[in-house]
Amino acid sequence: MAVFLGGDAARRACRLVDMYRDWEAVIGAELAGHVKPLGHRGGELRLGVSDAVAMQEMVFFVPELLDRVNGWLGQNLFDKVQFDLIGSKVSLDAAKASRPVFHEPAVVRPAKLGALVGKFDPTSPVARCYEKYVRFFSGPAKRGGGRRKAKTDTEAKRT
Template sequence: MAYYRRTYSKPGRRGRTIRVGDALPRFISNMDKTGGHALVKLWRAWDDLMGEMAHMVRPLGHRGTKIILAAEDPIIMQEAQFLSEQLLKTINDFLGEEVFDKVVFELLNGRVPLDGEIRPEAPEPPRKLKKPKNLGDLNDKLDPDSPIGRCYRAYRRMFEDS
């Protein structure tokens, strides 16, 4: 028994294939209803956009139409508040529309800003001390009750314990 399948073309479809790289931006922009894609671009371009001010004030996020910026020092935060209108204009010009209407400043207090990742410094590996060849030769020459004699005995014990 033979089966026949009827195919109907969807309206607006041309029947041609396009590259994924060409279709993906339109697909993502249709899915992005909250403007998150534009904000990611802002966070990534923060250093170029803000210039010298970028290292003093970092983006933390947003709440509605308020952008939250952080500073590590209260004095820098106070000075940045005087420039809030200029910062707001620069940010909205970059986004191409008025997305934010207010700038809120907070202290960073160990939080990670959105434009980068702060990596904690790796602890230094413990150093392996090399025992000196003539360790203990000065025992007879140093007064055991003097500060130098006590320090020398502590230094010698450091190698005996390990």
């Protein structure tokens, strides 16, 4: 909890988030095309690559990567780099996905609604439930204002 309230750990965490978001500016466009940030643990920076050949090539760029990252952070925070194949992992510099949009389904009023009112024993739970079901489609709601008019089955099929 102290990380969120302030201190050196909080400033370092915020700086790391900024680094992950500006990854291309931190290490350069050429390297950013091959290496994506996956996170960190202690003094180890975890980076993702697309394939094993790129992983082998990036081993030769470790000193340069560490210089650029630590230079951007203004402190020697990382001393090692671990490369992983990205696969299905999402890198930390990826754009955030938009939230899905859910549509409220149209209320469809059954064509023969209310035909069974009065045919059940009025004290039975089934009769009370059916009467409430009929009221749902015919009258305004008791709470939250009016209810929009429901379409019948045949009207819903036309639209």
